[in-house]
Amino acid sequence: EAGVTQSPTHLIKTRGQQVTLRCSPISGHTSVYWYQQALGLGLQFLLWYDEGEERNRGNFPPRFSGRQFPNYSSELNVNALELEDSALYLCASSHLGWGPNYGYTFGSGTRLTVV
Amino acid sequence: KQEVTQIPAALSVPEGENLVLNCSFTDSAIYNLQWFRQDPGKGLTSLLLIQSSQREQTSGRLNASLDKSSGRSTLYIAASQPGDSATYLCAALHGSGNTGKLIFGQGTTLQVKP
Numbered sequence: 001e002a003g004v005t006q007s008p009t010h011l012i013k014t015r016g017q018q019v020t021l022r023c024s025p026i027s028g029h030t031s032v033y034w035y036q037q038a039l040g041l042g043l044q045f046l047l048w049y050d051e052g053e054e055r056n057r058g059n060f061p062p063r064f065s066g067r068q069f070p071n072y073s074s075e076l077n078v079n080a081l082e083l084e085d086s087a088l089y090l091c092a093s094s095h096l097g098w099g100p101n102y103g104y105t106f107g108s109g110t111r112l113t114v115v
Numbered sequence: 116k117q118e119v120t121q122i123p124a125a126l127s128v129p130e131g132e133n134l135v136l137n138c139s140f141t142d143s144a145i146y147n148l149q150w151f152r153q154d155p156g157k158g159l160t161s162l163l164l165i166q167s168s169q170r171e172q173t174s175g176r177l178n179a180s181l182d183k184s185s186g187r188s189t190l191y192i193a194a195s196q197p198g199d200s201a202t203y204l205c206a207a208l209h210g211s212g213n214t215g216k217l218i219f220g221q222g223t224t225l226q227v228k229p
Contacts, residue, residue, distance in 0.1 A: 006158075033215055042222070043204070048215030056215045090158055103149050104206075104217060106159035 002027065004107035006091050012113045013081050021076040021110045025093030031055075032074040033094070033104065034066060038087035046089075049074055078112075086114045117142045117209045121220035128195055129228050136190040136223045138205035143183045146208040149217070150179050150190050153202045162203075163190070195227045 005024045013019050025032050034046040045058040049068035063079040072093075078085055088111050092104040118141045128134055138148070147166045151159040163172045163179040165188065171180040178191040188205055202224045206217040 031215065033217075035217075043206075043217075043219040045216040045218075050215070058216065088156070092159075103147070103161055103164040105161060106151070108158040111156070 004091055004093050004105050006089075006107040006110050008110060009108065010111045010113075012115060015081055015083060015114055017081050018077065018079045019081060019112060021078075021089050021091075021112070022073065023076070023091030023093075023107060024073045025091075026105055029093035029095045029105070030072055031094045032068055032072065033092040034074070034076050035090045035092065036060075036087045037090060037109075038084070041087075043090070047076065081114045083114050086112060088112075117145075117207060117218045119205060119207050119218050119220040121203075121205060121223050123223060124221065125224045125226075127226040127228065130195060130197060132195050132227075133191070133193050134195055134225070136192070136203050136205075136225070138188040138190070138220055140186050140188075140207045140218075142207075142209060143186055144210050145183065146210060148179075148181055148188050149206050149208070150177075150188075151204045151206065153204060153222070155202075159204065192225075195225075197227050197229050200225055200227050 007022045031050040033048050036044045047066050048056040052068050066076040068074045088109045090109045092106045094102045094104050120139045122137045149164045150162040165172050165181040176193040181188045202222040204222045206219045
C-alpha cells in the first residue's frame, strides 16, 4: 500500500512569490491535514480537508490556503511568501469513517526555503 | 486550551538500556494520543496510537501508556539500539476528535550510543 506522497520534496522561492505544494493521501483516506514545522516552533496545524470541504483551520493568515480534489488529493497554496514561511510542510491523511481507531499517517514533507 | 509537553527535551543513553519518554497534556478530554518518530529532515512515522478508553498499547520493543486522570502518557523503549536514535513526538487529538487538529509536544531527541 502506497503511503502519503508529497511533492516536491524541496523548493526554493523568493520572498513575495507564490508556491503550491501537493499531497496524495493513502488510498481510501478521505481526510487530508496540513502541518507546518518551522525551526524552533514545533509542529503547527494549518488546515484540514475532508470530502472536498475545509473542516478546520489553524491560526495562520489567509495567504495560506488550499483545496481538496474529488480524488481526495490536496494542494496547499502560500501567497506573498515571507522569510518566516521557510519550514517543512507535512501532509497527513486519515479515514474518519473508521471510528475511534483511526490515526494519522504522515508523508515525508516538502522543505520550503524562502530567500 | 490543550497544551502538550515532553520531558526531557534530549536524552543520551548507552545501547541496551531501557528508557522512558514522558508526555503530559493539560486537558484530560482527549480523543486519542499518538506517538511518532521523526528522523532528521524527514516526515513522521507513526509508532503507537492509544484511544482514550485504553490504558496501553504495545508494538515490539515499544510500549505506550495513557493515564487521562493525571494527564500523562509514557513511551517505554526496551533494549535500546543505535537505530532508535531520532526525535520522538507525542500528539493529542482533543475532545470528540472532530477538530482534525493534533496538538504536538516539542519532542524528545534520543541518542543511543553504541
